[in-house]
Amino acid sequence: AQTVTQSQxxxxxxxxxxxxxxxxxxxSESDYYLFWYKQPPSRQMILVIRQEAYKQQNxxxxxxxxxxxxxxxxxxxxxxxxxxxxxxxxFCAYRSWDNTDKLIFGTxxxxxxxx
Amino acid sequence: DVxxxxxxxxxxxxxxxxxxxxxxxxxxxxxxxxxxxxxxLGLRLIYFxxxxxxxxxxDIPEGYSVSREKKERFSLILESASTNQTSMxxxxxxxxxxxxxxxxxxxxxxxx
Numbered sequence: 001a002q003t004v005t006q007s008q009x010x011x012x013x014x015x016x017x018x019x020x021x022x023x024x025x026x027x028s029e030s031d032y033y034l035f036w037y038k039q040p041p042s043r044q045m046i047l048v049i050r051q052e053a054y055k056q057q058n059x060x061x062x063x064x065x066x067x068x069x070x071x072x073x074x075x076x077x078x079x080x081x082x083x084x085x086x087x088x089x090x091f092c093a094y095r096s097w098d099n100t101d102k103l104i105f106g107t108x109x110x111x112x113x114x115x
Numbered sequence: 116d117v118x119x120x121x122x123x124x125x126x127x128x129x130x131x132x133x134x135x136x137x138x139x140x141x142x143x144x145x146x147x148x149x150x151x152x153x154x155x156l157g158l159r160l161i162y163f164x165x166x167x168x169x170x171x172x173x174d175i176p177e178g179y180s181v182s183r184e185k186k187e188r189f190s191l192i193l194e195s196a197s198t199n200q201t202s203m204x205x206x207x208x209x210x211x212x213x214x215x216x217x218x219x220x221x222x223x224x225x226x227x
Contacts, residue, residue, distance in 0.1 A: 009155075045205065045218035091157060101146055101165075101209070102173065103216065105157040
């Protein structure tokens with residue numbers, strides 16, 4: 001069975017600085033998707049970024065980028081130029097390429113952003 | 116934008132009560148999901164559905180059931196609420212395998 005591990009329960013960063021959130025996963029599959037979701041105090045989960053495992057190029061979305069290391073089964077999220085609005089819970093998630101559409105989540109990292 | 120609406124933001128129920136959590140999506144998505152979110156445990160899948168009247172168990176279905184009589188509505192039912200079902204419940208939907216998930220804003224349920 002696949003598992004997702006987020007080893008940092010809490011992180012903090014100063015506004016305009018860069019922070020990296022860690023995520024590792026375990027799977028025997030070769031094709032899969034990885035996601036980072038953000039959950040602000042409003043509680044609505046928002047997709048931040050998505051990576052297909054067959055793509056070697058790291059995904060980027062504006063200030064958000066990932067460092068995808070397939071052999072190491074690592075999928076970290078880098079937030080550049082941090083803003084107060086980035087404060088939230090961040091969840092890493094895994095989905096198989098062809099399974100029954102189930103997302104497997106990590107336990108989350110709470111990010112605080114200080115002015 | 117797709118909207119997933121959960122009928123209650125906060126809910127307090129007594130032990131032994133039958134509880135209905137409602138979720139409605141407005142974009143004709145086939146797939147709908149119920150997750151439970153607990154601190155330190157992340158989100159765990161309770162049930163999901165691919166179509167009307169279809170349901171599949173997730174990782175933690177015990178103590179729960181679901182109903183999908185119409186495509187847009189997916190209900191989570193706690194047959195006899197217990198205190199260990201106090202949690203945040205998140206509903207999500209998606210059109211199919213190649214599309215992203217849209218989540219609702221969650222229902223925080225407290226069972227006393």
